[in-house]
Amino acid sequence: MAWVEAPAGRYAIMSDKQSNCQIEAQISYRDLIAHKPVGEWSKMAPLRILSFDIECAGRKGIFPEANHDSVIQIANVVTKYGDKKPFVRNVFCLDTTSPIVATQILSFDKEEKMLSSWRDFLEKVDPDIITGYNIANFDFPYLLDRAKHLKVHGFEYWSRTHVKSVAKETNFSSKQMGNRDTKATNTNGRLQLDLLQLIQRDHQLRSYTLNSVCSHFLGEQKEDVHHSMITELFEGTPESRRRLALYCLKDAYLPQRLMDKLSCLENYTEMARVTGVPFNFLLARGQQVKFLSQLCRKALEQKLVIPNVRPESSEEQYEGATVIEPTRGYYDVPIATLDFASLYPSIIQAHNLCYTTLIKKKDIEKWNLKKDEDYVVTPNGDMFVTTKQRKGLLAQILEELLSARKQAKRELAAETDPFKKAVLNGRQLALKISANSVYGLTGATNGKLPCLEIASSTTSYGRQMIEKTKQEVEKRYCIANGYTHDAQVIYGDTDSVMVKFGTKDLAEAMKLGEDASQFVSSKFVKPIKLEFEKVYFPYLLINKKRYAGLYWTKPEKYDKMDTKGIETVRRDNCLLVQTVIEKVLRMILIDQDVPGAQEYVHHTIPSCPLANHSQIRQGHHRGPPAKQD
């Protein structure tokens, strides 16, 4: 893969018509990620946000089909950005409907008239952003199909240009998120934010119905009308249709509330700005375009050409991270946790790993390069030139992303205005995600720009580092060196080590942890840094990637109970399993009441025999699987 200088004065950036990756030449990369006054958001005050929901009169037991089942109600809520309350609340209803307080009811006798009048409403409100729940896969296509079936003239003009809106079937598939068949409707000039898509991307929940999502984030349930009731209510009286309209209205309002609560608009806008991709890509596309877009900008700045090649897809796998063999058991002494901060990004920076710095053996002879001075050999055997020769694009991108993040975090800490805080937090988050995805993309063998040399060198450095950390800590903190106990690394995964210093005193364990992090950090190239984060006490280490413990950051009181990989955090069990194990862990860790925990399990699941105490200490405390509804 050749990276060459572009012809003087001309930018030859990889052109990719499909992914619209072409970058406008006048915007510099630095401008995009660098600090921008948050005050610019005040200009967004006039932004109008439409949140809507439709109801259909489905036949019994059949999912509504646009060719058969009519649209009976469309509820709309329009809010100005920054306002607490909407300034428009209305419901377009088929047939007469009793009034609802503070809400405009528009009754129609014909479905065609209702649809075309809703479109006029859309044009009049002229929203900048359209949101709702599952609008991309249901409401938009359904409305379009229905209008087509009823031959409503001019219904499909929803955009701000003279372009018709069309629902297209797209297939979104990625290894990360699995295969998803989605539909996409264009509304040129108006952004779409489907809350279902957003929440499925950003949050892992047991259920994604609007009802359960709202109870999770807003702490309230929507008024649930079973779908079989919808037709029944519609065919009843004005009063029953009013009940349906209320339900529909609430479904329209809740996405707006979720959007505010989760700062979706702020977070996504900042992500679009940092990565330089269109807003709609954030929900419709994957991680790769964001990275490519950033890389294009950086390359453009330096007049570099990114080769437009399609590497043959290979099933090659490379070695990943080390997981230190756990010393399983229950620990009632403090366990200090040391973490490398942004491990992979910092490795890429420290060793200048990049597409533009990768060299081969023949290059070394050709240019007469000197080892360690001009180039380094990674533990994996690949070779990269040092910053003395050329600083890699990836290192520069990461450096800028991470320093921009530090800046955003500083401002966040000083800011008091909740709106500006939300923006800054979104920016900080976007910068972090961007930095962390760089490594993954170099290893994506079926992607656009894989580079296994970078990926496997990164992990090989990581493996070396965690091993060295373990050795250094155990070598230094021992009785022979005047410490009271021999320290022992009992577990570690990728970028972290759990250390048993042996002391029973929390404050002392924290001091040792802090000391160790500084000591080990000094042994590595900048900006690699080992940080002391927390102490677990007590700590239950069940297996690799499965543990629980009380999480302390100050010696006075624990912050929380932390659980990793155990059934309490997994979504593939019934709730009973989750709650029972959660309660048992609480009894063991917080109350330190093991017999009580046994008693509780036995009481809940009588078939579970009472285990003896020694078994629990070995971590075999779980009874037979309790699978039932």
Add this chain to the structure above:
DNA sequence: GGCGTCGAGCAT
């Protein structure tokens, strides 16, 4: 009942 394989879901 032990053994291998596969997929889900998590940790990092």
Add this chain to the structure above:
DNA sequence: GATCATGCTCGACGCC
């Protein structure tokens, strides 16, 4: 036509 990574545990399932 597009899709960030690997490591690990555990339950389900088929097989003998």
